[in-house]
Amino acid sequence: MTALQNDQKSYADLPEARLFAVLAESLKQPFTTIARTAELLVESPDVVLLRNIESTADAATQLLDHYLLSLRLQRAGTELNLEPVSLAASLTEVAHKLEKAAQQYLCDIELHIAGRYEPIMAHSAGLSAALLDLGTVFLETQSQRTHTHRPVLKLAAHRTRHGIVAGIFADVEGLSTDMFRRARQVYGQAATPLNQVTSTTGAGIFVADALLKNMSGGLRVAHHQKLTGLAATFVPSQQLVLV
Amino acid sequence: MKTILLIEPDKLLAQTQQTYLERKDYKVVWRQTAESAVMALDEASVDVVVLELNLAVHNGVEFLYEMRSYSEWQSIPVILHTNVRKGQLAEDALARLNIADYLYKPSTTLAQLVQAIEKILQPALTT
Numbered sequence: 001m002t003a004l005q006n007d008q009k010s011y012a013d014l015p016e017a018r019l020f021a022v023l024a025e026s027l028k029q030p031f032t033t034i035a036r037t038a039e040l041l042v043e044s045p046d047v048v049l050l051r052n053i054e055s056t057a058d059a060a061t062q063l064l065d066h067y068l069l070s071l072r073l074q075r076a077g078t079e080l081n082l083e084p085v086s087l088a089a090s091l092t093e094v095a096h097k098l099e100k101a102a103q104q105y106l107c108d109i110e111l112h113i114a115g116r117y118e119p120i121m122a123h124s125a126g127l128s129a130a131l132l133d134l135g136t137v138f139l140e141t142q143s144q145r146t147h148t149h150r151p152v153l154k155l156a157a158h159r160t161r162h163g164i165v166a167g168i169f170a171d172v173e174g175l176s177t178d179m180f181r182r183a184r185q186v187y188g189q190a191a192t193p194l195n196q197v198t199s200t201t202g203a204g205i206f207v208a209d210a211l212l213k214n215m216s217g218g219l220r221v222a223h224h225q226k227l228t229g230l231a232a233t234f235v236p237s238q239q240l241v242l243v
Numbered sequence: 244m245k246t247i248l249l250i251e252p253d254k255l256l257a258q259t260q261q262t263y264l265e266r267k268d269y270k271v272v273w274r275q276t277a278e279s280a281v282m283a284l285d286e287a288s289v290d291v292v293v294l295e296l297n298l299a300v301h302n303g304v305e306f307l308y309e310m311r312s313y314s315e316w317q318s319i320p321v322i323l324h325t326n327v328r329k330g331q332l333a334e335d336a337l338a339r340l341n342i343a344d345y346l347y348k349p350s351t352t353l354a355q356l357v358q359a360i361e362k363i364l365q366p367a368l369t370t
Contacts, residue, residue, distance in 0.1 A: 025326075028349045032326075036256060037255070040262060052258070055255075143275075144299050199298045
């Protein structure tokens, strides 16, 4: 499309600014929503609109917070304090936190944690933050599509020979390994790096990726029960197995 | 009553816009994607299109090319109401895509959006 130009010259030589650029671009939408909803409320009060402002502001603040956490984890580097974390507990906690947003986006949340998993060595807050950001973006993508039935977001874990794969899965048409690889190359420069999946910058996905890179190698496209999603592979803690 | 086709992917923002426009006595047809917006053009008699360029799968530019390829839709005015800054558009894009107005969404109030719509519909309103 020649009508739209990427800001390739703006951020290409500032790799550390790319994540901030995608975040800043992403935050225009919630702040616009808050301002326009407030404009409407000046004319007549409406509890539903006030709740929209509240949820929009909360989501934007959360994303900023998680971005800052990703910077702290990155700065800690090899000195990052990892701890044994129960994936099942993390996924359950995040599923609970996503319920309110899921109701707003008319989606259902399901947990699929078949079997028992050993604790993994991770940064607990970083892991929860990453899953929450992923879940929020996926809820937004589901709300932008036409469905024949109520869409479902699955928070799931399953075992592979490489470790325990945990992430968020949904009916996300267009999400593929190639697409995600290209998105990683252009985020912060392209307005919609995940344009086959979402109309937004998908900042939450890149923040989640940054958070998880410090404990698992980052996100990749994965599949769970015929659904596609984004997940990370975690190695179970061998220390706790020996104890 | 004039009909606005509002193409806005963000549900919460679209609900706010729709409520405001309906209070100003417009009929609003809201769609989130380019594909569903093309179908809406087919189903309803639209007087003006308000369009966000950043859409999932097919963006607003693709929607415009599709829309303008049909003779019966070529004269429908389109207002870009978008997060895409004017500087990110190619120089001749507005003319090439036959855009009636460009509004940068983050700094455009609902009242200003209505003013832009009224300005475009003015000749039709006064006849």
